[in-house]
Amino acid sequence: MMYSSRGDQGDRDLLLLFIVLTAWETGSSQVHYSVLEEAKHGTFVGHIAQDLRLELAELVPRLFQLDSKGRGELLEVNLQNGILFVNSRIDREELCGRSAECSIHLEVIVDRPLQVFHVEVEVKDINDNPPVFPGIQRNLFIAESRPLDSRFPLEDASDADIGENALLTYRLSSNAYFSLDVPTTDQQVRPLGLVLRKPLDREESPELHLVLTATDRGKPELTGTVQLLVKVLDANDNAPAFDRTLYAVKLPENVPNATFVIKLNASDLDEGLNGDIIYSFSSDVSPDIKCKFYIDPLSGKIIAIGHIDFEESKVYKIPVEAIDKGLPPLAGHCTVLVEVMDTNDFAPEMIIKTLWLPVKEDAQLGTIIALISVIDQDSGANGQVTCSLTPQVPFKLVSTFKNYYSMVLDSALDRERVANYEVVVTARDGGSPSLSATASVSVEVADVNDNAPAFAQPEYTVLVKENNPPGCHIFTVSAWDADAQENALVSYSLVERRVGERALSSYVSVHAESGKVYALQPLDHEELELLQFQVSARDAGVPPLGSNVTLQVFVLDENDNAPALLLPGPGGGAGALSQLVARSVGAGHVVAKVRAVDADSGYNAWLSYELQPAVGGARSPFRVGLYTGEISTTRDLDEADAPRQRLLVLVKDHGEPALTATATVLLSLEDSGQAPKASSRASTGAAGAEAALVDVNVYLIIAICAVSSLLVLTLLLYTALRCSAPPSEGACGPGKPTLVCSSAVGSWSYSQQRRQRVCSGEGPPKADLMAFSPSLPPCPGSVDGTGDPQASLDSSGKVGCSSILFVYVPYATFTWAQVFDYVLWIKGC
Template identity: 40%
Template structure:
């Protein structure tokens, strides 16, 4: 067996599983040979921290090593783990020493976190005091090296070294203390070790300055006057004396006592707490037996040379109404419906008072301006009844305070509050902010557009407050309102279901109902007036002169035409509203501006002078008809005038120049279809207008319209031959008759404002008109 020693050094911070060394190699053992011979290397001592890998022969750490735990004493700077290794077959024993090297892993630490020092204010400066030193389990330079003290004008420290090399600090008073200026000094003592990096620990040093007994106790007053009610119970507080002493500690601890001048009767009736100075009732007080008690109390401190102060107390016993009246609620009904009948009993209350005489007579009250009243039913019993109608929407609940007061002097009272809750009744109809709504809707609106929000309010609660909105059905021209408008039943939002056309429909009048969900339900309705606002969405249509081919009209006039003669008349129609349909006429182009004039209001083109031989034979006039919209819409017509030497019969201002019948024979098929479609749409419009107007009373009777003749009932405010945009029948007749080669003529009725519209065959110069008989048509 071998007794050689193998030495290793490791730092204590090595982690578990770390390899210390290859022990087999260091011992001169071949691991392969060991395995072949089935020899086993094992540790038989200190196996807690270190072990050997039996296959590789490596020495490794089993558990983290703490040097301060293994070597708690600091008698030696070295710390070893001694191991014994055994090798079997043959048996050999090896000694292994593993030195644990210290690291600075511990900070200095004081045995106490707080160091208390009591120093008298009479201590002279220069006096030294011992402080407990800090300890550091590390060794060498890693242990405590020095101390520091926080800044102070009264104290300082000196670092001393002990026989064992430990460091400690001495506390030195460098300036005299004054307890009245500062009774406690709080300092921080710091210990620092010599490691790299350095570690430190702190302790609080609390210095309490001890006082000398140089102040006598004093009371707030020299004389106290106290009133106390007779029959006050034993132990009732009379007065709490509070003498003060500016000293500290035992010098300010006070003891209270009666002086020799206090009578035995007083001391038997009142108890004085010697520690707190409280004076309490010790015996029964009776105003009729004893009314005034005088006493003298002394406060003495517990200093070595005790000091004292005194005061005088005068106690006055008062005769009082010492029994309070009592209230007892026998019954109370809550909640109740807000429509509860008047004079209904809500509560029954009883009152009582144990006193006698006036002190036992009581009165019961409730607050004023409440819809209730008290009614006395029997001795000391009262009923609370409803005196005015209740309305939950104004006051949802009442806090009713019953107050009982006796007639003593001073009177005593008691009160009790009960809450009366009102239940809602469906007694309020829904209310709209307005009784009539006027809503303007621009035509050509998008279907589904929000028009307005018609929200009603119901002050009731719960289902009595939940509202549902309806449109009251009303049919207009076989169309119900629900097909035109929709309302959200929950919030009253009104929507349009279709796109409106001002030229077809201009206003709607209907009712909307708001109904609550109460039982029975209540409802109210509001009138809604929908006004369709016109847009300038129709351009003027030129209906005269008739254009058979495109937009060019050819006319012939004699060169001998006089000045002021009517050459042509431009008539345009616009189906928009009156404002947007006002037509004005202007020349866009004119061959000779000195030859023709155009009336901007009636569209009449007249000669401004006679033709001369220098004037060209062909004149080109371009006329624009513009409406009054914003932006304005317009239509144009081109008139080509040819002057002829032959005489042409001129018609009066109330007729049109004859057109040859054969000008329509070459009419393009597509133009005919287009004009027919326009005529059909206008005819539908006329029929709808007639139906609507038939529902209203007519101001006067007129001759029934016929195919060949019509009498216009409207008043004329412009020239005889001027048409307005809503004269649809005249426009329809004009299109129909001119296609057949007829001449359409409109003449005023003598002594009247009506017009007679007639048609005659082209090629004749005769005009047949009549109020009753129709003209002959071929």
């Protein structure tokens, strides 16, 4: 600051006094500077960017902010060079009054990453305030009879500066009657005073004009003066005297009006009016004291009449006079020192500045949520404040500086559990009773995509009847995402794969928004019994998350296939079944067998056989087994029976509605003499059967060993294939028809073995169950010229052992009871 009244030398001295100190860091975020008050605009304070270890090029991108905490724009930062400079006039006395310490607290905030620094700029005092007396003139009335060494108090001068700049020395103008009594340092409460050194003579000098000068110790020195007018009074030779020159009393702040403070006591050795005393404040007492205290002129009691506030003034120094009623009146003086005691009358005040809300739920621990500054105007323990948060919140307070806190993230956030926190900050002082203040901070938790869509169960089973209409809705998948907004927006899609030679998308589709699954074409149980696939649910987050669910679609059979007859003809095609029958056969002899298969399954494929009545109502000597299809005689044949019998057999399944097929059986009856060859064949067959029965135990052992070996070999091969070969897509389609033997009543019948692969994409294909039943009739063992499998029957209707058909079936097909049945059949051979 320039002082034009001091000249160039003064300017150079002020420039020499200008010291900028880049001090220390408190922790990792405090920097200390100092600057002289009244410094000019642009005065350098410090390299703040360098001292905070910030790059100059980052100041603007990182949103450098300087918060002076209500101090206005006293200081500013040049973002081009990172220098902190004086922006406007700084008056230490205006900022801090008589306080010995005076600092400007700055808060520096930068982003990316978020950092908060505290900067303290100490304002140094300069000697810019001269000493000032309460008035420009002081009138003193002193009786000429006052003895030597009498002391007359004077009001001290005051200096708004501090330290050396406020230490005053006094000088009295040269005179013959008075000297100046200046108290020592440990007698500061004792007022300045004049001491009478030479007796006064009113007749010789009725008035004395003196000048009192106060000089501070600053550089340059500043002075203040007051004119002292001493009027010499006549004769009242005893002035009132107090029992003490200094009264000290402690008074709590905020006491009610009319509170008693102290009672003064003065005495006068004179009598009469010269001994009557009137108490009053000194004439030069400040108006503030007159507003806050009252002295009773007769009793000398001092009472409080105004608001006593510790934060306004901690000490009141009250000069009191006791004046008698003599002529001229004489006065005695004393000082009442009232020390104001602080009470806890101010609750803490909080200022909360929130940063970057809402907070993402994946924010790192230690992320700063808000900055909190606390102010308590009380002192001592009454002004010591502690802050706390409501319990059970994932935040904590970190003290960054005196009465400055940062609310930071203390534990992980989960928006799906708690989406918003109402955090209550409580500031409590150390008074008794303590006072507190609360403030609420609403912290919203922002969602991140941390939850994948979830299905209620990992797998669903869907039953669909075959021959469904194209595009029909068969199922609806639904996934739930715990996130919010686009992170919870779920879309559905098929996990594409191959089903045999076709793509999965040719069979089914899924609606992306609703999750509805549609069958794009009619499904055929005979072609595809199980369709297993996965539907994916994926949210719209970044990055997106997803999960899959498995659907097992079982195609239910409907009765849509009529029975198919296996009759002689190319490839087992259509035609009549012809058979020679000897007239000599007895009742119950099986002469032929109608064989049929049904492509359906279950109840829809269960066949029954019925013999249609003959034309004309004639009763036929033949009958057909209801479930076996075997045609047998009902009685002995005779000559009256027609040589050619035409039988019409109706084959019907058990579906709803039932489907049928009709087979024609042509039987040619032969006389007994025409069948020697058959008899020969029968005897030969019987001989072979007897030979087979001799070795039945051998065959039994061989069959058991063979089946056991097949089972063990199948297990080993299956295990090796499962462990070595990757899963292959199964082909969905009907297999080649294979001749097998099964009967509910103990005889052979033909059934189509549908080697249907399960379209799951997992594991090798599995063959249909092939069950063998005991008491088996003749099994087909040869093929005739037309390609029709025929049974090798001897005259007794037994099957030859050479006609046994061994078919490989996976191990899972058989139970041990079925194996035993099969062995018994071999035994019968």
